[in-house]
Amino acid sequence: MVKIRLTRLGKHKNPFYRIVATDSRRKRDGSYLAMVGTYEPFSGKVNLKTDAILDFLSKGAVLSETVANILKQKGVLQQYLKAKKPTKKHKRSKKTKKTNKSEEIKK
Numbered sequence: 379m380v381k382i383r384l385t386r387l388g389k390h391k392n393p394f395y396r397i398v399a400t401d402s403r404r405k406r407d408g409s410y411l412a413m414v415g416t417y418e419p420f421s422g423k424v425n426l427k428t429d430a431i432l433d434f435l436s437k438g439a440v441l442s443e444t445v446a447n448i449l450k451q452k453g454v455l456q457q458y459l460k461a462k463k464p465t466k467k468h469k470r471s472k473k474t475k476k477t478n479k480s481e482e483i484k485k
Contacts, residue, residue, distance in 0.1 A: 382414065382434060383442040394418055397426070397445055399434045417448060428454050432461070 381402040388394035397415035404410070414434070415426035431449070435441075435458050441449065449455040 380411065380434060380437070380439040381442065382431065382439050382445050384417065384444055385410065392420070397431075397448070399430075399439060402440070424448060424452060426452060426454060428457070432458055436462075 379402045380399055382397065382399050383406075384395040385398050385400075385407050386393055386395055395417040396410075396413050397417060398410035399412045399414055400408070400410035412430055412434075413427075414430045415424065417424050426449075431454055446455065
């Protein structure tokens with residue numbers, strides 16, 4: 379399963395994170411499929427590649443809690459939900475009653 383999550387970089391007590399798409403079985407700082415953004419928690423800077431994020435989400439990627447919060451703040455998650463649009467459910471016609479075979483034999 380592909381997961382969009384944070385990978386930690388930076389100095390001791392001065393973290394810097396990459397937002398990456400990776401296989402969920404990989405280590406936190408292991409290899410990844412694509413880097414889709416960066417996050418600096420102390421300065422609050424966030425850089426996102428929205429095209430790549432939306433592409434991974436449309437293919438079924440799962441967001442970590444932190445990344446989901448970041449995307450909500452930046453409006454990317456709302457953009458994805460608008461593009462997804464729920465499909466209308468079609469009403470089924472009423473089913474005809476099924477007759478039992480025993481009733482057909484009696485007739």
